[in-house]
Amino acid sequence: MQIEKNKELIRVGVFYDGNYFFHVSNYYNYVHERHSRISISGLHDFIRNKIADVEYGPSGFPHCQIVDAHYFRSRPGAAEASQKGNLLYYDRVFDDILMSEGITTHYLPLKNNGGTQRFDKSIDVLLALEAFELAFHKSFDVIVLIASDSDYVPLARKLNSLGTRIMLLSWDFDYQDDFGNHRVTRTSQDLLKVVTYPVYMEEIINEPTPEETLLVEKLFVNKEISSKGNGSEVKGSYSEEDNEDFKVSTILSVKSGYGFIKYPPENLFFHYEAVVGCDFYDLEPGDQVRFRIVNNDKGEDVAMDVELAT
Numbered sequence: 487m488q489i490e491k492n493k494e495l496i497r498v499g500v501f502y503d504g505n506y507f508f509h510v511s512n513y514y515n516y517v518h519e520r521h522s523r524i525s526i527s528g529l530h531d532f533i534r535n536k537i538a539d540v541e542y543g544p545s546g547f548p549h550c551q552i553v554d555a556h557y558f559r560s561r562p563g564a565a566e567a568s569q570k571g572n573l574l575y576y577d578r579v580f581d582d583i584l585m586s587e588g589i590t591t592h593y594l595p596l597k598n599n600g601g602t603q604r605f606d607k608s609i610d611v612l613l614a615l616e617a618f619e620l621a622f623h624k625s626f627d628v629i630v631l632i633a634s635d636s637d638y639v640p641l642a643r644k645l646n647s648l649g650t651r652i653m654l655l656s657w658d659f660d661y662q663d664d665f666g667n668h669r670v671t672r673t674s675q676d677l678l679k680v681v682t683y684p685v686y687m688e689e690i691i692n693e694p695t696p697e698e699t700l701l702v703e704k705l706f707v708n709k710e711i712s713s714k715g716n717g718s719e720v721k722g723s724y725s726e727e728d729n730e731d732f733k734v735s736t737i738l739s740v741k742s743g744y745g746f747i748k749y750p751p752e753n754l755f756f757h758y759e760a761v762v763g764c765d766f767y768d769l770e771p772g773d774q775v776r777f778r779i780v781n782n783d784k785g786e787d788v789a790m791d792v793e794l795a796t
Contacts (some may be wrong), residue, residue: 491532495549495551496537496538496551497551497627498550498553498630499554499624500533500555500629501556501558501617501632502556502557502559502632503638504558504559504630506632507524507559513657513661513671516742516743517717517743518659524707525704525705525707526587528701528706528707530552530587531704532704532705533552533655535701536653536683536685541628554590556588556591557590558609558612558613559593608669610635612695613638614637614638615633618641622648627651628650628652629645631653633654633670633677634656635674648686651682652680653682654673654681654683655687656666658672658688659671690702732778733776736748736773737772737773743758744757747789754777755789757788760788762792764794769792769794773794774794774795779788
């Protein structure tokens with residue numbers, strides 16, 4: 487391919503709010519009809535194409551390169567993760583994916599508040615500081631933010647003062663989860679106003695133009711159905727385990743985003759967000775699992791921290 491010499495290289499830096507990205511990826515994997523996670527490599531191809539298109543037009547793709555990318559997220563510390571089945575393993579698998587795409591990772595531990603782990607805004611502050619410092623020293627032409635929070639408005643204004651153009655990938659969706667709760671994800675309007683190129687991802691994914699169709703398809707991981715071996719053969723009836731508040735029983739059914747566990751006198755509901763240490767779609771009827779019993783917003787007993795029993 488012959489590259490036009492009158493076009494300068496567009497140098498792109500990408501910054502992920504990992505907690506937000508994880509939430510969006512879960513939505514597409516468990517709630518949206520695609521039932522597939524977002525592909526990092528596919529997302530980077532999408533970013534390069536979008537920036538090239540708005541900067542130079544359809545022929546600009548070779549002139550647009552991601553030269554730096556950073557991923558920021560709060561996550562459980564080693565001690566907590568080691569108690570959650572295969573959580574450490576799945577974290578390492580995702581780290582391998584990020585490294586294969588040249589993404590630098592930044593993690594801070596989740597804060598414990600009365601035994602409940604909560605996200606810490608410190609990770610957002612770290613993202614903002616790193617993004618501004620790197621933009622200042624490396625002189626990116628365009629910075630891509632994968633975020634939605636109004637906390638990033640001051641960062642965007644500082645980047646504007648440097649003359650750095652900003653592309654914001656935003657998702658707006660709402661749905662009713664299987665607990666009956668209304669879940670809403672909205673991007674800050676204040677943030678949308680201060681960026682150069684707002685990109686409304688949900689609209690593009692649901693109704694792509696003919697030119698966008700292939701890019702959208704590449705945004706999602708091709709799901710491979712793998713055998714679970716002996717894990718799917720575990721059968722058994724209800725039993726209790728003297729390990730804190732955890733119980734042990736077997737899965738009765740797995741639906742689209744939720745399932746039920748055998749627990750007399752009634753079956754226990756669990757949501758995909760309650761699964762730890764493995765992917766929700768790794769679970770099958772008959773699998774033996776450990777879990778805690780909590781009350782949902784309606785005061786009903788449901789299962790939380792559901793993991794495969796070993």
